[in-house]
Amino acid sequence: MVLSVQALGLVVLAAILLQTIAVAVSFMYFSRVLNTMQENFSQSSVSCLINVKLPSEVVDSAAEDKNSDPCWQVTQQLHYLIEKKIADSFQKEISSAVSNKLTGVLPVLHPGIPGVPLPKVGAHVTGVASSLKPPIEESSRSTTGYFGERIRAWEGQRGLSFLQNMELRGGELLVPRAGLYYIYAQTYFRLASTGDPETEEGAELVQYIYKKMSSYMGPILLMKSSRSACWPQGQEPGLFSLHQAGTAFLQPADRLFITVSNASAVEMDGRASYFGAFLVS
Template identity: 30%
Template sequence: MCPPNKTYDVESCLSAVKQPAADNYKRRCSGCFFAGCCLALFGLFTLALSIYFLLHVSKSAQDNLSKGVEEDKDHMLEKFQNGKTAHEYISQTRSTVSNFAAHLTGKVVDKDRMNWEDKQGLAFRKGMDYKDGSLYIPQDGVYYVYSQVYFIYNGCKNGYIDLNKHIKTVTHSVNYSLEDEFQPEKLLESRHSACQVPANTDGDSGYWSQTSYQGGLFKLKKGYRLNVIVSMMDLVDFDENKTFFGAFFVSE
């Protein structure tokens, strides 16, 4: 500010007044610019740190996933033998299951043993041999074996089967044995009381019938032969829908 009572150049006085204000403004602008730069650098640093963290976590997760997939793949590959691919392995498994099956139906041939139809009507065989009443197991594994026999009689007397013998029960079993074994072993067996006629039926001429079904899973060896034994073949109805016998491969 110009002192009083002296003559000064007006422009010099104005410059002297404006100079401090301009210096203060420049200092403030410099401080703002510095603070802005610091904030910008901090923001960039934070962004870079966040990106690094995300990339690191993503890579770690991907590595763990890849490791898990590799372990699962290695575990699956252990199941494939002789260099088989997954497609070949699955195809072979399906082929094995579908190729070992048989359904035999009742057939009257003689009265000494149960015989079966293996080709006509509902009967079929696939990968399993049949001979003289016996069904042969083609390879080691778990099989579902089943049999149904329908008994029917129309001549019960006082609760007995009138066949010159006082017989009250009938039996139905599925046996297995090897070719060179004479004594078969039982896989399945059922017993039924015969001639259990209703109370309002004449006991001297009672009609009686019984369906005997049995089945189960068994681990069998190649070469085993299966056959069905019934105690009273004269009472068997050999209709293909009522009396049948079969087996199919389930797993190794």
């Protein structure tokens, strides 16, 4: 009986020992296999990156072949990440550059802020709000050489306006340097109600930008903007605005001025009626 118990104990001990050895051998084997697979995968990934061809060098193949190729998937993902990073960085730099440029050439957007640069040569003049109509010179093409009625009441020093190396004389901006200039203007019209429901007449609103040259007798039309508007028939007035902008080469001593049709309807609010120019290059 004692021998049987001892024999049983030896058998159990031998079984445990064999099981332990089997587990250890299995662990070592699978560890080696995993290391081999990891090494092969790493070499394969590096090979994909080293031997990869640029999209322009890749020979066209079936879409299913590309999708099943691990190297193609790895490189496509890498290309996507690189392109996205470059695009984000480029967009950020461009946005910053554009913002800085606009702030520099149009300081009226941020008037009076320290550190905001003014353009080297530029001006933004605004309408003068008054209970009286601004001095507007009535004219005809035959006698003055330009269309419309000339606006002379512009503010160049206060509020949103500024003059930087330019002068404002009698409603004209005097150009000090030769170069390419960006020129813009806006006028705001308030058409009073006719009070007659039967009225069907319309108003033709026109805004002109002219330049005067010392070497030429008559003014030269640079830009024109127009729109047709119906006279309001209710109690409220009709509100309309004309805006235009463009570039032109100007010479020293050239002068810029604005004329409009229906001058008596122009409202000279500084935020609604204005014009200006600045040197681009």
